[in-house]
Amino acid sequence: MGSTLSCxxxxxxxxxxxxxLSGDPLTKDWLVxxxxxxxxxxxxxxxxxxSIHYGELMKLQSLDSIxxxxxxxxxxxxxxxxxxxxxxxxFGMGVAxxxxxxxxxxxxxxxxxxxxxxxxxxxxxxxDAVHRGLDNLIVIIDFNGYQLDGKLSEVKPKHYMxxxxxxxxxxxxxxxxxxxxxxxxxxxxxxxxxxxxxxFAKTVRGKGLKQLEDTHIQRVE
Amino acid sequence: xxxxxxxxxxGTVLCELGSEVAxxxxxxxxxxxxxxxxxxxxxxxxxYFNVGIAEQHMVSFAAGLASAGAVPVICxxxxxxxxxxxxxxxxxxxxxxNVKIIGTHSGFSDHPDGSSHQSLEDIALMRVxxxxxxxxxxxxxxxxxxxxxxxxxVKGPLYFRVGRDYSPSxxxxxxxxxxxxxxxxLEEGSDLAIVAAGPVLQDALExxxxxxKYGIKSTVINLIxxxxxxxxxxxxxxxxxxxxxxxxxxxxxxGVGSTIAEILTQRYxxxxxxxxxLGYGRSAKSVRELLDFYGLNSxxxxxxxxxxxxxxxxxxxK
Numbered sequence: 001m002g003s004t005l006s007c008x009x010x011x012x013x014x015x016x017x018x019x020x021l022s023g024d025p026l027t028k029d030w031l032v033x034x035x036x037x038x039x040x041x042x043x044x045x046x047x048x049x050x051s052i053h054y055g056e057l058m059k060l061q062s063l064d065s066i067x068x069x070x071x072x073x074x075x076x077x078x079x080x081x082x083x084x085x086x087x088x089x090x091f092g093m094g095v096a097x098x099x100x101x102x103x104x105x106x107x108x109x110x111x112x113x114x115x116x117x118x119x120x121x122x123x124x125x126x127x128d129a130v131h132r133g134l135d136n137l138i139v140i141i142d143f144n145g146y147q148l149d150g151k152l153s154e155v156k157p158k159h160y161m162x163x164x165x166x167x168x169x170x171x172x173x174x175x176x177x178x179x180x181x182x183x184x185x186x187x188x189x190x191x192x193x194x195x196x197x198x199x200f201a202k203t204v205r206g207k208g209l210k211q212l213e214d215t216h217i218q219r220v221e
Numbered sequence: 222x223x224x225x226x227x228x229x230x231x232g233t234v235l236c237e238l239g240s241e242v243a244x245x246x247x248x249x250x251x252x253x254x255x256x257x258x259x260x261x262x263x264x265x266x267x268x269y270f271n272v273g274i275a276e277q278h279m280v281s282f283a284a285g286l287a288s289a290g291a292v293p294v295i296c297x298x299x300x301x302x303x304x305x306x307x308x309x310x311x312x313x314x315x316x317x318x319n320v321k322i323i324g325t326h327s328g329f330s331d332h333p334d335g336s337s338h339q340s341l342e343d344i345a346l347m348r349v350x351x352x353x354x355x356x357x358x359x360x361x362x363x364x365x366x367x368x369x370x371x372x373x374x375v376k377g378p379l380y381f382r383v384g385r386d387y388s389p390s391x392x393x394x395x396x397x398x399x400x401x402x403x404x405x406x407l408e409e410g411s412d413l414a415i416v417a418a419g420p421v422l423q424d425a426l427e428x429x430x431x432x433x434k435y436g437i438k439s440t441v442i443n444l445i446x447x448x449x450x451x452x453x454x455x456x457x458x459x460x461x462x463x464x465x466x467x468x469x470x471x472x473x474x475x476g477v478g479s480t481i482a483e484i485l486t487q488r489y490x491x492x493x494x495x496x497x498x499l500g501y502g503r504s505a506k507s508v509r510e511l512l513d514f515y516g517l518n519s520x521x522x523x524x525x526x527x528x529x530x531x532x533x534x535x536x537x538x539k
Contacts, residue, residue, distance in 0.1 A: 025289045026290070072315075080285075080316070081311070081312065087277075087281045090277070090278040090280075090281030090282045090284075091285040091288070091312065094282040094287075094288070097270065098285070098286050098289035098290060098291045121281070124272070124273070124277055124278035125281075
């Protein structure tokens with residue numbers, strides 16, 4: 001729940017302002033929620049833009065619901081089945097590569113978690129993007145400061161991540177992940193970038209629910 | 222051009238298909254030269270993706286390409302593809318994506334490199350993934366007849382298991398067209414059936430010949446389609462022959478023997494012997510040495526067959 005709430009504004013801005021829907025895989029914009037555990041935020045937005053019915057939301061994780069605990073392509077509007085961390089960036093790069101090689105106009109947005117940066121596959125992927133010239137690829141990292149077992153600083157520090165991405169050759173942007181204007185400004189910059197771009201969005205885990213804010217607590221009792 | 226090795230066959234077929242299938246792309250992980258995927262790369266550079274030594278990324282990257290409309294073929298060492306098992310399971314399998322995985326250097330084919338490079342578990346690991354097909358061609362001819370059909374006609378994830386260079390000519394003299402899901406009966410006899418996949422099919426045919434002098438007439442099956450396979454044909458053979466020996470260049474767990482046993486325990490159980498590997502492999506100067514060292518040869522098949530006849534030849538039981 002906490003990491004769902006930390007990326008609500010990010011997903012809202014993406015889906016309501018940037019993502020262009022289309023039936024053509026080379027024309028549409030793709031959204032990969034690599035941090036699949038934030039699925040409820042994605043589902044709420046999908047209901048808001050009309051991809052799924054609002055009534056479905058309260059059935060989340062029920063046996064008779066299309067809304068799985070983690071995003072699944074059987075759900076209208078979901079572009080990648082996720083849930084296992086560290087895989088969305090590679091997938092997004094495959095999509096972005098094909099769009100570019102076929103002269104498409106679609107962009108690929110990949111939303112990752114900060115804890116997710118621990119996965120080795122993230123390194124495998126992020127070191128492969130710059131030389132491919134994937135200027136249609138934008139990564140947003142929801143930097144809420146927590147991973148499953150606690151604060152990043154206690155489990156595995158990640159404060160150096162922006163430097164690493166920049167050194168590898170990515171265009172790096174920073175923003176306030178709860179301020180719409182700040183997110184928009186970073187995304188506009190990322191879209192203008194001629195290199196693959198990554199936005200580190202500073203967020204608060206559990207934003208909006210006082211019992212959860214800036215804690216590792218998973219659920220509201 | 223004469224093609225003698227599995228990897229040369231792979232490279233050649235992919236190059237030929239590149240012109241025919243406009244959306245065909247090949248992805249490799251710094252083994253373009255070793256797998257001959259680079260032949261495709263030099264002909265179609267804009268459809269060739271070498272992602273570096275990054276197998277997990279390679280699989281998810283191919284998944285993205287497939288989702289966007291490409292027809293991806295992964296070419297890498299079978300052993301190191303298995304380190305991306307979870308990506309294969311969670312993305313290729315779960316999303317049922319049209320990605321073909323060609324695992325080269327399988328079994329003992331990378332004989333000098335030893336156990337770290339010798340994949341003896343890959344059939345088992347791939348077979349358990351829902352939606353995943355598993356194809357194990359016996360020789361170069363089998364690759365040439367099956368791979369074009371697979372890339373052009375089969376939709377969905379598929380694991381294609383080949384070796385590096387060791388490839389005795391086995392199926393050249395047999396006239397069959399590859400169809401997904403089929404099995405091929407190369408020799409027919411009603412006393413015993415020998416089921417093999419991969420280059421050890423040669424040992425199966427050799428054993429079948431040797432068994433004749435014991436008065437045992439055997440059926441030999443090329444189980445090129447391990448999954449899905451022709452269960453009806455397997456049952457029919459079991460009913461006709463009543464005894465089955467399986468042989469594979471793979472662990473005895475979860476591979477060819479298990480496939481046959483799973484089918485027959487539910488349809489028509491018969492006594493079986495499963496010949497395969499227990500262990501991790503080791504270095505040797507040739508594949509043949511390793512096959513013999515681990516007992517993957519016609520002698521073992523003959524021995525197992527005779528054991529199914531209670532240690533006696535068929536003639537002496539009469």
